[in-house]
Amino acid sequence: MDWTYIQGILMLAGINMIAVLGLSLLTGFTGLFSFGHAGFMAIGAYVGAWISASPASTPAGLGLPFVLAIVAGGAAAGLVSYFIGRISLNLKGDYFCIATLGFGEAIRLIFNNVNRFGGARGWPGVPSKSSFLAILIADIVAVVFLANLVKSRHGRNMIAVREEELAAQIAGIDVFRYKMISLIISAVYAGVAGVFFAHYMTFIQPKMFSLTKSTELTIIVIFGGLGSISGSVLGAILLTALPEILRAFEMWRLVFYGAAVILIMVSRPKGLMGGMELTPSGIRKVAAERNALREAKAKLLAEGSGEEED
Template identity: 65%
Template sequence: MDWFYIQGILILSGINLLAVLGLSLLTGFTGLFSFGHAGFMAIGGYITAMMTVNFGIPFIPALLIGGLSASLISLIIGKLTLNLKGDYFCIATLGFGEAIRLILDNIQYFGGARGWAGIPMKTNLMNVAIINIIGIIILVNIIKSRHGRNMKAIREEEMASQIVGINVFKYKLTSLAISAAYAGVAGGMLAHYLGFLQPRMFQLIKSTELTIIVIFGGLGSISGSIIGALTLTALPEMLRTFSQWRLVVYGAAVIFIMISRPQGLMGGYEITISNIKKLFSRLSRRKSETGAD
């Protein structure tokens, strides 16, 4: 296993991580399940590629435009769907994701169903790492802010949040827009890593994969999203020795962890310096108590 192969896995993990961070804000911290984030990735990927290939815009500004485009589309979708309750919003986002894929299938400007080749390969491990660090810092600050606390209140009890004066619709829409922006930037990085885009890359299975990673890592945990993205992106590659059975083993491993730890790996907890200190103090206290006995 050479460095080029490992680097490729790390880049794909970083791309997935950025989309998962956005979905974590929407699902883990605001309580809205979405199966349409592959659609936002597709919008970001195609718009970013259009900016770099057809208009000659540098990679980073093009990424920002791709993320902004996905965010603007999410505002339109959100205004139409966020008043839906429970499973209906989830179904609406599923329909949106599939609609985006089918629309791109028929736009010949982007290559249609054949796909779009010749996209410059600008994504590398360095810019993926930097963008992810920036994305994590932004998300942490959002969660720690008053707006983040309002989003968590909506997740816990929407009716009570509305009674105390929180604008529930506004915060849901904000969460969706930020989440879509993350997915759009991730789509742009994916396009410029593979050098090729095709609508079938953004099928429902991609949205499902992102949702599984969020749940696997732990709802309401940024640390869990990071661990989940790195683990579940690398795991299929580590299981290649099982040949055609690798995805079966992958699925069985995910199911086993979900059953044994339904709250996810982190269960809403974060890996912070203070939490690590508390853990070590508890372990040392237990050790001393055991020694005293």
């Protein structure tokens, strides 16, 4: 295996990671499941391609710099998610999930039928701008942004919504607002991932953003562990690389992929990281929790035997 090949896989993993981190905020920290995030990726990809593709190509673009494509792609996905959220965030858990599924498919079908963007044949000639370095920087920014958000009162409010919605409301948390913010941020992440994806593949087609893609993103978040940023990072790398590593097995590789996911979920139902963070403070926290449980058990046992003696 040469470096270009490995680099290619890493870049794809890095792009997936951006989308997965966003979805991790929505699903892992706020407790809302989505099967439509490929739709937001599609919006990012198409808007990004439109901004940066040369006016001479067909379909024609605006020929503007890549940075603008990233900003516009993320913003467009965020804006659309705002309207989707206004309609669907009042729905209870499972129904919201179904609504996102419908939205994702609708977006794909719209791009399938709009000839201005190439229709089902796709959009060739997107400039190859997603460099290894650019993706790396985007991933670092994405992780730092998310980690800082989660460890603040805003992040804690989102977690409270996940844990117990009614209690969160009674604790003065504007549940709808926090769900909305979480959805918008996750959509912006997906949109940015879409821009990088388009400029990595240099060719986009609506069927790249099908339900399968949405499911893949959600599987990675759950595989990595809900409520863990480290889990999402590891999950994105492992599950993007796995099908590539298994490429030698040709048609069996997706079976192995499925088996690997099942294996993890059976042996670690809370996912690879199970809510834990691979940082010094994260490890300290888990150690403190285990310690506290041991102490509490010891205390209860001591009290129990004390009463018997009385």
